[in-house]
Amino acid sequence: MAQMIYDEEGSTFLYFLASFYGMVLLPFTYWFWPRGLSDEMKRLKKLQSIHNGSKWYDKTMEAHARNNRKPNVSKFIIAIAWAVFAVLVYRAALVEHNITEYNPYDVLGVSVDADNTTIKKAYRQLSKENHPDKGGEPEVFMRIRKAYEALTDEETRRNWEDYGNPDGPQAMEFGIALPSWIVDAQNSVWVLGAYVVAFMVILPVVVGIWWNKSIKYSKEKVLLSTTQLYYHFFNRTPSMDLKRALTIFSASFEFWREHNPDIRAPSPEDNVEIPELIRMLGTPFDPKGREAPLNLPYSVKARTLLYCHLASHTPSKMLSDDLDYILTKVPNLLQEMVSCLTQLTAMAHAGRANMPRLETVEAVMKLSPMLVQGIRDTKSPLLQLPYFEEEYLRYCFNKKMAVRNLRNLATLNDVDRRQMLRGMNDDEYACMVACLKSMPVLEVEAHTLVLDDEEEHVITAGAIVTVNVILTRNNMGDLKEEPSKLAKSQADAEEDGGQENANVKPNKKIWELNKKKKGTKKKGKKTSGKKPQKEVPSQNGSIPSEKDTEGDAPDEDAKAETGDTNEEEEEGGNESDEVSVDDDAEWDAMQQTFRRKKKKASDYVSKMTHTVYAQEFPIEKQEWWWVYICCRPRHIILTVPVQVCNLVDHQEIELKFPAPKKKGRCTYELWVRSDSYFGCDVKKDLKFDVQEERVVEEDHPQWQMEESEDEDNDAVVEESEDEGISTDGSD
Numbered sequence: 001m002a003q004m005i006y007d008e009e010g011s012t013f014l015y016f017l018a019s020f021y022g023m024v025l026l027p028f029t030y031w032f033w034p035r036g037l038s039d040e041m042k043r044l045k046k047l048q049s050i051h052n053g054s055k056w057y058d059k060t061m062e063a064h065a066r067n068n069r070k071p072n073v074s075k076f077i078i079a080i081a082w083a084v085f086a087v088l089v090y091r092a093a094l095v096e097h098n099i100t101e102y103n104p105y106d107v108l109g110v111s112v113d114a115d116n117t118t119i120k121k122a123y124r125q126l127s128k129e130n131h132p133d134k135g136g137e138p139e140v141f142m143r144i145r146k147a148y149e150a151l152t153d154e155e156t157r158r159n160w161e162d163y164g165n166p167d168g169p170q171a172m173e174f175g176i177a178l179p180s181w182i183v184d185a186q187n188s189v190w191v192l193g194a195y196v197v198a199f200m201v202i203l204p205v206v207v208g209i210w211w212n213k214s215i216k217y218s219k220e221k222v223l224l225s226t227t228q229l230y231y232h233f234f235n236r237t238p239s240m241d242l243k244r245a246l247t248i249f250s251a252s253f254e255f256w257r258e259h260n261p262d263i264r265a266p267s268p269e270d271n272v273e274i275p276e277l278i279r280m281l282g283t284p285f286d287p288k289g290r291e292a293p294l295n296l297p298y299s300v301k302a303r304t305l306l307y308c309h310l311a312s313h314t315p316s317k318m319l320s321d322d323l324d325y326i327l328t329k330v331p332n333l334l335q336e337m338v339s340c341l342t343q344l345t346a347m348a349h350a351g352r353a354n355m356p357r358l359e360t361v362e363a364v365m366k367l368s369p370m371l372v373q374g375i376r377d378t379k380s381p382l383l384q385l386p387y388f389e390e391e392y393l394r395y396c397f398n399k400k401m402a403v404r405n406l407r408n409l410a411t412l413n414d415v416d417r418r419q420m421l422r423g424m425n426d427d428e429y430a431c432m433v434a435c436l437k438s439m440p441v442l443e444v445e446a447h448t449l450v451l452d453d454e455e456e457h458v459i460t461a462g463a464i465v466t467v468n469v470i471l472t473r474n475n476m477g478d479l480k481e482e483p484s485k486l487a488k489s490q491a492d493a494e495e496d497g498g499q500e501n502a503n504v505k506p507n508k509k510i511w512e513l514n515k516k517k518k519g520t521k522k523k524g525k526k527t528s529g530k531k532p533q534k535e536v537p538s539q540n541g542s543i544p545s546e547k548d549t550e551g552d553a554p555d556e557d558a559k560a561e562t563g564d565t566n567e568e569e570e571e572g573g574n575e576s577d578e579v580s581v582d583d584d585a586e587w588d589a590m591q592q593t594f595r596r597k598k599k600k601a602s603d604y605v606s607k608m609t610h611t612v613y614a615q616e617f618p619i620e621k622q623e624w625w626w627v628y629i630c631c632r633p634r635h636i637i638l639t640v641p642v643q644v645c646n647l648v649d650h651q652e653i654e655l656k657f658p659a660p661k662k663k664g665r666c667t668y669e670l671w672v673r674s675d676s677y678f679g680c681d682v683k684k685d686l687k688f689d690v691q692e693e694r695v696v697e698e699d700h701p702q703w704q705m706e707e708s709e710d711e712d713n714d715a716v717v718e719e720s721e722d723e724g725i726s727t728d729g730s731d
Contacts, residue, residue: 054613222332234340238354245360384677439476630671
């Protein structure tokens with residue numbers, strides 16, 4: 001028999017409420033307590049020398065300053081919540097202390113070893129004091145009487161010892177930590193109404209609103225309608241230039257208030273200022289952008305603001321806020337555009353879409369550094385540096401300095417660089433140099449092989465080629481500076497002047513000096529019969545010196561004199577044994593490949609790499625890269641562009657593509673493009689020979705073994721049939 005007991009006084013419910021409140025308060029405090037502010041400030045202080053003055057840095061520092069001046073509301077709320085929890089725990093602790101276990105000795109106030117005389121004496125005294133006729137409470141008098149009976153009557157004492165109650169076994173009680181008024185018949189309508197409102201109205205509405213918002217966005221937090229817009233235009237116009245790609249980007253539905261409530265509602269001032277900006281910019285809008293939604297007001301407004309950003313023109317305060325919101329969507333939207341182009345390429349191979357051209361994919365990728373840095377792709381990459389103005393370009397492009405890109409400026413001697421940029425003051429120059437030295441320089445290594453094949457380095461027609469790309473990021477400050485060009489030119493001038501004074505031949509013409517030097521070379525002793533090799537620049541753009549070139553090639557004449565050539569020829573017969581494939585070595589290579597793949601799958605991908613210097617970008621941008629392989633003559637992209645978001649120092653990725661179906665020499669291009677900087681892209685040529693596809697011979701030993709086994713089995717079956725024995729084992 002069971003009995004349900006509700007909490008009449010609310011003590012049990014208070015204990016339950018304190019427990020549930022604590023379970024909610026602990027994770028709430030963990031997630032919303034402002035922690036790590038000092039670490040964030042330390043990180044921002046380290047970036048101050050480079051990013052001080054950029055838009056996102058100034059906004060972040062102002063936000064931290066406001067938080068330090070104003071009272072921290074979150075800390076105050078959490079402190080109040082913990083104070084309420086302390087009160088609940090204190091109240092629950094008091095309730096626990098008031099509950100005592102029933103003990104007849106304690107009720108009568110006698111010791112456990114008291115005899116019957118002492119018990120009766122105590123009972124008489126308490127009965128006189130607590131009898132109802134003398135003003136006592138009936139409940140207390142009944143407890144005293146039951147205690148006396150439990151200690152004097154044998155049956156009552158046995159019930160108390162066996163069941164803990166003088167009355168014998170009781171019904172099983174289940175306590176419910178809810179007050180009884182919840183199940184009271186008078187309040188049933190209100191309680192039921194509260195349940196209906198909470199679980200049948202509020203909860204479905206909240207879940208419906210969340211679901212309605214979530215189904216509108218993709219994994220990259222891009223509206224699905226925007227993705228459909230990209231698919232439509234990319235499929236209809238597979239070949240587009242940079243201007244057309246910018247027009248489609250400006251038509252994204254994230255910039256339309258009907259699809260995104262975060263966009264500011266159009267104001268009458270926009271109808272006045274937007275046409276003025278168009279006339280001032282003289283922007284030749286795409287004549288093909290007359291179709292919807294490219295011609296809608298929101299798209300024209302977004303496009304105009306983007307052209308203002310590229311022209312370094314600052315609009316009014318409201319339009320500047322709109323431009324900042326548009327720029328915050330640049331990384332995700334451009335990655336979605338690249339993904340759409342990649343999927344269309346895969347669909348084109350299946351014959352269900354038009355093949356996007358390689359130039360279209362690269363035009364979309366160029367949009368990212370354009371919008372992040374706020375300069376056009378036709379401008380010099382040197383304009384990305386702080387305080388670097390266009391008037392300095394004429395000093396960089398002269399023949400004496402020949403500074404064309406960021407790498408040339410980084411390797412330039414500091415004396416020459418300071419002399420060339422003497423228009424900057426010391427603080428501006430120090431900030432510019434610090435930013436320049438923090439920019440990335442990539443070293444790219446590529447290894448081509450065919451996995452799951454006997455000969456990994458032999459590429460056959462139609463095979464799946466795997467390219468292991470190893471990316472190593474360095475800073476431009478790690479590059480070695482060149483000798484001072486100004487000092488060298490002055491030294492050459494002084495040397496030429498000294499020779500002229502010694503020979504007393506003033507005003508000598510340049511061509512005469514060249515002719516004289518040329519003649520002396522002809523008269524010199526010929527040291528080698530080989531022709532001088534043409535200097536070929538390396539991957540990083542530097543030309544190897546004569547010392548490096550000579551160090552790479554062995555001195556065959558010295559070997560002939562010492563006899564090392566004969567010893568190598570005698571030992572050459574044993575090289576075939578070393579080149580033979582070892583099973584243990586293959587197994588170790590397979591295990592290393594497996595461990596590498598397992599490690600890649602288990603690595604946590606963090607998108608915090610290196611902060612990009614962007615003067616007018618409203619949010620903090622991290623360095624990301626696109627890696628892909630393309631065939632330039634055919635204008636197609638061969639691999640899915642992989643966005644590398646975690647390149648801090650070193651990163652390895654794999655790219656796969658099918659080899660051509662015909663044998664011959666193939667030359668592809670491996671590109672690593674930056675989505676944040678101009679002039680930091682790396683191109684590497686992939687050259688390999690495609691062999692004929694292997695054909696499995698019909699008389700392969702494997703097939704011969706299977707045929708012999710089948711013949712043996714047939715012979716056994718025939719013998720068993722002749723002997724009258726069936727193949728299933730029955731007589």
